[in-house]
Amino acid sequence: MKQLLKKEFRLAMHPTNYLFLLLSAMLVIPNYPYYVIFFYTALGLFFLCLNARETHDIPYTMVLPVRKRELVKARILFAVAIELSQFVVAIPFAILRQNLNIPGNQVGMDANLALFGLSLLMMGLFNLTFFPVFYGNPNQVGKAFIGGSTVVFFYIVVAEAMDHAVPFFRDQLDTPDPQFFMPKLFIVIGGAIGFALCNMLAYKLSAARFEKLDL
Amino acid sequence: MDLLSVQGLCKQYEQFSLQDVSFTVRPGEIMGFIGRNGAGKTTTLKSLLNFVHPDCGEISFFGLPFAQNEQAIKQRIGFVSGGVDYYILKKLRTIADVTRAFYPTWDETVYRHFLQTFQLNDQKTPSQLSAGMKVKFNLALALSHHAELLILDEPTSGLDPVSRDDLLDVFLALAREGVSILFSTHITSDLDRCADRITYIRHGKILASDDMTAFVGAYRALELTEDQLTQAVREKVIGLKPAKHGYTAIAYADDAERLGLPVKPADLETIMVHVEKEDIV
Numbered sequence: 001m002k003q004l005l006k007k008e009f010r011l012a013m014h015p016t017n018y019l020f021l022l023l024s025a026m027l028v029i030p031n032y033p034y035y036v037i038f039f040y041t042a043l044g045l046f047f048l049c050l051n052a053r054e055t056h057d058i059p060y061t062m063v064l065p066v067r068k069r070e071l072v073k074a075r076i077l078f079a080v081a082i083e084l085s086q087f088v089v090a091i092p093f094a095i096l097r098q099n100l101n102i103p104g105n106q107v108g109m110d111a112n113l114a115l116f117g118l119s120l121l122m123m124g125l126f127n128l129t130f131f132p133v134f135y136g137n138p139n140q141v142g143k144a145f146i147g148g149s150t151v152v153f154f155y156i157v158v159a160e161a162m163d164h165a166v167p168f169f170r171d172q173l174d175t176p177d178p179q180f181f182m183p184k185l186f187i188v189i190g191g192a193i194g195f196a197l198c199n200m201l202a203y204k205l206s207a208a209r210f211e212k213l214d215l
Numbered sequence: 216m217d218l219l220s221v222q223g224l225c226k227q228y229e230q231f232s233l234q235d236v237s238f239t240v241r242p243g244e245i246m247g248f249i250g251r252n253g254a255g256k257t258t259t260l261k262s263l264l265n266f267v268h269p270d271c272g273e274i275s276f277f278g279l280p281f282a283q284n285e286q287a288i289k290q291r292i293g294f295v296s297g298g299v300d301y302y303i304l305k306k307l308r309t310i311a312d313v314t315r316a317f318y319p320t321w322d323e324t325v326y327r328h329f330l331q332t333f334q335l336n337d338q339k340t341p342s343q344l345s346a347g348m349k350v351k352f353n354l355a356l357a358l359s360h361h362a363e364l365l366i367l368d369e370p371t372s373g374l375d376p377v378s379r380d381d382l383l384d385v386f387l388a389l390a391r392e393g394v395s396i397l398f399s400t401h402i403t404s405d406l407d408r409c410a411d412r413i414t415y416i417r418h419g420k421i422l423a424s425d426d427m428t429a430f431v432g433a434y435r436a437l438e439l440t441e442d443q444l445t446q447a448v449r450e451k452v453i454g455l456k457p458a459k460h461g462y463t464a465i466a467y468a469d470d471a472e473r474l475g476l477p478v479k480p481a482d483l484e485t486i487m488v489h490v491e492k493e494d495i496v
Contacts, residue, residue: 002316003316003317006313006316007313007316010309010312010313011302011305011309011310011313055302055304056301056302057302059266059296059301060302062264062265062266063264063289063294064289064314064317065285065286065287065289065290065317065318066286066289066317067285067286068265068285212268214261214266215266215267
């Protein structure tokens with residue numbers, strides 16, 4: 001697995017994967033639907049898989065001494081690493097945003113712990129939609145992305161709508177940290193658990209579909 | 216022990232099927248795998264490495280079933296499907312760095328030797344290589360982990376005659392060193408030069424899998440005039456077709472002798488061209 005991850009990093013990684021990590025800086029924009037920032041990473045994963053298709057990554061890797069399902073595991077682990085990297089890169093910008101002494105985000109959720117928890121779940125759902133479709137037929141990476149981004153789009157719409165309409169979201173989650181710290185912490189923990197479960201399921205489904213695929 | 220044993224392989228597609236494909240590759244031999252485009256060569260080779268799932272049949276390498284020993288078997292074989300067509304904008308050095316990490320048996324001295332022998336500059340990218348050099352780089356990667364069996368899927372297609380000849384020299388040298396080669400191609404003249412045995416696939420079925428000398432020795436080539444083309448001759452020849460001056464065909468060696476006509480030894484191309492003309496299985 002270590003070798004496959006090295007291959008992902010040295011051969012498969014697309015330049016946009018680095019670039020989109022830097023878009024975490026958009027958290028300092030005073031008013032913006034911050035969930036969209038994490039969607040850029042999903043876009044980067046689409047480019048990663050599109051690039052892999054165009055560079056014949058799968059035929060190359062299939063010849064190496066690895067089992068077919070290990071290709072899938074390595075790719076999903078790599079995607080998880082990129083997504084978690086973005087959360088790490090985003091933390092300083094979220095702290096900076098909270099210390100800018102400007103009003104909270106008027107568009108939707110503030111750059112706070114709850115945003116991170118809910119975004120983790122959102123990225124988990126993206127992976128759960130994107131990868132099983134992609135590994136069902138890697139030539140249809142566009143179809144996989146349409147599925148994944150549709151899920152993310154509706155997730156953002158619902159999450160931001162709840163931010164305005166649901167009192168718990170509006171009054172407790174959409175507040176500067178460390179206010180209502182415990183509810184937000186539960187959201188982060190729940191988001192992390194959801195993210196992990198989604199990725200495990202994404203791997204199971206993707207590996208099963210890829211095993212059946214004739215290349 | 217056979218290095219590769221394929222028994223009863225079958226795969227059903229909507230418009231094509233592999234049926235009961237069986238053959239073996241023995242240690243130190245070059246096995247030519249021939250058939251026209253679409254005959255099932257690539258599907259067979261892809262089935263060997265789990266790219267394609269056969270509906271039935273057994274595949275074993277070095278006496279080990281592939282399904283349960285995929286990783287261990289892949290350590291001992293090299294698969295070269297034409298030239299390097301992956302990561303064409305990455306440097307050869309980077310590709311080799313990544314590839315070597317997968318093989319505990321990787322021999323850097325051997326890799327350097329082949330880079331030098333093939334005159335490959337590892338600072339270049341695959342996109343900067345000629346078709347022949349792309350194949351050679353793939354071969355260098357396969358040989359640097361001491362592959363005991365090379366599976367080559369049409370490695371000489373699209374190469375100029377000199378590059379093809381260079382590669383055949385390499386294959387012969389490898390075979391002399393004990394490396395076995397399963398060499399799929401529709402360029403039969405390449406196999407005339409180097410194959411020890413031939414497996415011939417037609418419409419997804421194995422027509423013959425035999426020693427090269429026995430295989431070509433079983434046929435004779437005939438050049439016939441209109442006058443020589445009697446009914447008795449027509450009944451015995453295979454793949455009768457018009458030529459510039461009269462007709463050409465092949466016949467089984469015994470039949471050709473009985474016909475009492477001038478015959479020539481048949482080469483692989485002559486056999487294949489005429490067999491493909493004939494509606495026989």
